[in-house]
Amino acid sequence: MSPAEEQFSLTFKRFLKSWTVINSFRQVAHAGLPLAEKMTALMYSQFVERVTANPEYDRIFIKKQKFLDDGGAKWLLEGMTKQAIVNARASVDAASLIFAHSILDDSAWSYCEVTALAQPEDWEPYIENKKVEFKLVKERKYEDLLKEAVEKRLKQLRNESLLEKADMLHKVCKPPANFAPLNNYAYDRDRLEILDEARHRVVHGDSLGETLPNIESDLEYIGKTVNYFMGLVNERYGIQIDPLILISPREPFKNS
Numbered sequence: 001m002s003p004a005e006e007q008f009s010l011t012f013k014r015f016l017k018s019w020t021v022i023n024s025f026r027q028v029a030h031a032g033l034p035l036a037e038k039m040t041a042l043m044y045s046q047f048v049e050r051v052t053a054n055p056e057y058d059r060i061f062i063k064k065q066k067f068l069d070d071g072g073a074k075w076l077l078e079g080m081t082k083q084a085i086v087n088a089r090a091s092v093d094a095a096s097l098i099f100a101h102s103i104l105d106d107s108a109w110s111y112c113e114v115t116a117l118a119q120p121e122d123w124e125p126y127i128e129n130k131k132v133e134f135k136l137v138k139e140r141k142y143e144d145l146l147k148e149a150v151e152k153r154l155k156q157l158r159n160e161s162l163l164e165k166a167d168m169l170h171k172v173c174k175p176p177a178n179f180a181p182l183n184n185y186a187y188d189r190d191r192l193e194i195l196d197e198a199r200h201r202v203v204h205g206d207s208l209g210e211t212l213p214n215i216e217s218d219l220e221y222i223g224k225t226v227n228y229f230m231g232l233v234n235e236r237y238g239i240q241i242d243p244l245i246l247i248s249p250r251e252p253f254k255n256s
Helices: 003-053 055-059 064-069 072-118 120-126 134-139 142-158 162-173 189-204 215-237 243-247
Strands: none
Touching: 003 072, 003 215, 003 243, 064 072, 072 120, 072 142, 072 162, 072 189, 072 215, 120 142, 120 162, 142 162, 162 189, 162 215, 189 215
């Protein structure tokens, strides 16, 4: 098995494992929410009882008794419970988006690495401006210098954005027009950019806690995009998955 074939199979295996984790996380979270709502209501009911019964709070709340006479305790309990569940759902969705984005980013870079292992010459146009000392050209083989240059470019690409990784994969693979290896899927760079920005707002902005109304379709699209990236490499290089790697309990040992 070639290094490219091994990396191709390991990347797909890693995706399957990680995607199963996301699905399990969401399934368990959603299954537990009904019970969580009951337990949360009980917890907040104890808090509301303390607030309404303790005269110390008379000095904090304006017209506390009128608030209670108008059903304020019930309103407060229902509001706190509802908001807690809304926050929990939003947190599950936000975490799912972050996890899925990480998987997509890793897959995009890993499939770029596969292309470099399969045919490093395809990376020449994207490293041709790199300066090489004349002494090195004289003393070493071109293939070795090319390999080092490609490895350096891959290392840089690792820290670049998801979109830059996806763009590079398309440049190297050069898919035919209207390339569509998956049913009911079309690669959309603009949508990928929107998802990238949504993930950024959750991690670095103030959107944590906000609902993600399209999370199910977004996760489906991300999963299909990972497989689309795999299809790009398969189409260009004919590399296939080794099923023995998929069923192996661990990744092959590699010397550091």
